[in-house]
Amino acid sequence: MSESTTLPLHMRRAGFDPDPELGELRKDEGIRRFSTHLGFDAWLVTRYEDVREVLGDTERFSNAWQGRFQLPCAPAKSEEELAALRAGNLLSSDPPEHTRLRRFLTPEFTLRRMRRLEPRITRIVEDHLDAMERAGSPADLVSSFALPIPSLVICELLGVPYTDREDFQRRSSLLLDVSAPVEERVAAQDESRAYMAELVARIQADPGEDLLGMLVREHGGDLTANELVGIGNLLLIAGHETTANMLGLGTLALLRHPDQLELLRKEPERVDAAVEELLRWLSVVHTGAFRMTTTEVEIAGQVIGPGELVSCSLPVANRDPALLRDPETLDLARGAHGHVAFGHGVHHCxxxxxxxxxxxxxxxxxxxxxxxxxxxxxxxxxxxxSVVYGVTSLQVAW
Structure with missing residues (x-):
């Protein structure tokens, strides 16, 4: 049985668009207190400039509360278990701890390093298109293209066996499903940690050329096993869930906007601008991590005391007229630089x-x-x- 059948305010959508109530909230008061799926209340910030202010200020809006408190809806964990869950998770830390962890990873995600991966990613994409063509029309674009491509890429990058994909995809999907019973989501979290702990132990014994192997070889004395597990888990889930949903939902958006699809087909050199506009217009991550106020703050005219949770609506902020003109329209020609689909500040994706x-x-x-x-x-x-929005399947023909 589902834990919840009512979507919390920050997750409500109308197809590609944020729920109209959220758009009205941005135009009116700009901020509202709401009930989360986690058993407590939080403030929802909706305006572009206010969202950037919250995301950019780690001193007043802290990520480090996560994993330090027991969620009222979750089974109790010991302090040792909570500390293990926090370790290595960049989303539950603030500077200087966040800075320390990110410093180990940043060199692997530079544009120069990414360009080295380009031929391999191109080969992976072409291989999956070949398989789709061989299998014939119609096909489910999610299971045959959108999901396996980023899963294979992140597996190769991290050093995770791709043969384990069905299990980690099942666990991550359950972890992100707020309608699932809390006990099942906690069990999936525990399973994920156990899987990654076993993998990290194997890599520590015989580090390869992948990212986790590099971390063991070059920073093994600086990172604990729990930190390596936390880093691996976060990158594995984020590395396939977000991109997979962008590929599936983005293709649906293009097919529903044939003029934009034709523009990209005829002028593929526009692809960089097209990707930015799709990221802005779709904003598959509803809010990112919740923050906790460390002092009294004022956002959108609302005074909020210390120790309160604040959430930022990324889809609504990305449709704010303060960001660009005609924000409700999908226009691949413009490229929406400055959007917050990847967050903002030190926690930018x-x-x-x-x-x-x-x-x-x-x-x-x-x-x-x-x-x-x-x-x-x-x-x-x-x-x-789902915490990451998308489509469950997408039947296409050609």
Whole structure:
């Protein structure tokens, strides 16, 4: 039985768009207190400038509360277990601890390093298009293209066996599903940690050339096993869930906007701008990590005391007229630089260069291979209860 059948305010969507109530909230008071799926209340910030202010200020809006408190809806954990959950998780730390962890990883996600991966990503994309073509039309674009490509890329980058993909995809999907019973989500979290702990132990014994192997070889004395497990888990989940949902939902958006699809097909050199606009317009991550106030703050005219939780609506902020003109329209020609789909500030998504590269390779390749690509079903099944928005399947033909 589902834990919840009512979507919390910050996750509500109307197809590609944020729920109209959220748009009205941005225009009116700009901030509102709401009930979360975690058993406590939080403030929801909706305006672009206010969202950037919250995300950019780690002193007043802290990430480090996560894992330090027992969630009222979750089974109790010991302090030792909570500390293990915090270790290595960049989303639950503030500077200087966050700075220390990120310093080990940043060199692996530079544009220069990403360009070294480009030929391999191109090969992975083409291999999956070949397989789709061999299997024939129609096909589920999610299971045959959008999900396996970023999963294989992040597995190769981290050093995770791709043969384990079904298990880690099942666990991450459950972890992100707020309608699932809390006990099942906690069990999936524990399973994920146990899996990564076993993998880290094998890599420590015989480090390879992948990212986790590099961390063991070059920083083994600086990172504990728990920190390596936390880093591996975060990168594995974030590395395939976000990009997979962007590829699936982005393809649906293009097929529903044939003028924009045709623009990208005829002018593939626009792909960088197209990716930025799709990131802005879709904003598959609803809010990112919740922050806790460390002092009294004022946002959108609302005074908030210390020790309160604040959440930022990324889709609503990215549709704010303060960011750009005509924000409700999908316009691939403009490229929406400055959007907050990857967050902002020190917690700006570490893997953004990798995600961008995967999309800038995959979208044009898909349109080149199948110039007559079309939807088979008029109704899409959205992942409404998932922390990362997307479609559960996408039946296409060519």
């Amino acid at each position: 570490l893997g953004a260069p990798l995600a961008r590269m995967e999309m800038r390779i995959a979208f044009p390749a898909l349109l080149r291979r199948f110039p007559e690509l079309r939807l088979v079903e008029s109704e899409a099944r959205f992942r409404s209860f």
